[in-house]
Amino acid sequence: MDTNFQPITSTNARGHYRQHSLEFKRALVALSLEPGVSVARIAREHGVNANQVFSWRRLYQQGRLGVPALIRDDGLLPVVLAPTAPAPGNSTADADADADADGTIMLELGEVRVRIEGQPNAAALAQVLDRVLR
Template sequence: MDTIIQPVTTRAKRGPYRRHSDEFKRAAVARTEVGGASVSLIARELNINTNQLFSWRKRFGAEALADGNAPSQLVAVTVLDTPAITAPVASSAPGVIVLSVGQAQLRLEGGTVDTATLTLLLARLLP
């Protein structure tokens, strides 16, 4: 009879749980609240699990609500077909209006805008 001897391998023990201070957690959550921030990238930079950072956001987000710092809420908007405006547009101070829809961008500069052209452009940009 042949005997094959193989060494017995065991998994390495996991290290102790890391304990982060509340200040660290709040600072990490604050970094995720900046516009365009990626929770996943921030978690990698801090060497923590993304799910852990999301749970901190829930925990400290609830505290922020209790403190009266309510997050912004979305408002429903309905776009209606409106007839072309025939009344003259009141003159106003020169300014800039920038409208971005998808990859299209409309930039209006100056005090007077041709309403017929603006209506046509908006009809083409907005679905």
């Protein structure tokens, strides 16, 4: 936990409430979600109450803390394709049949759930993903 985040704070008219940036909140949430990390310790190290961090975690899980860190700034999800070797005994006819088979795409982001079955039109799929990932 040698990462040190500086909160961007301001006060309201009454002068005693701090307003942290979304970046700061997301950074603390990301730190608090690491395995074996104490939320109380993270909060104490960054000068906030542990209950506040738990509240930000709930907002993050509901998709209400802005765009989650796993989505890049350009609105695309990072994708890594792993090379797959054909299973023993698979013929080229089986591979061709698999390429034509319909599939299902399921996307969950906060409270938004999208399920697409079959072979979607690429332009329509791009529009749906553009709207969901805003």
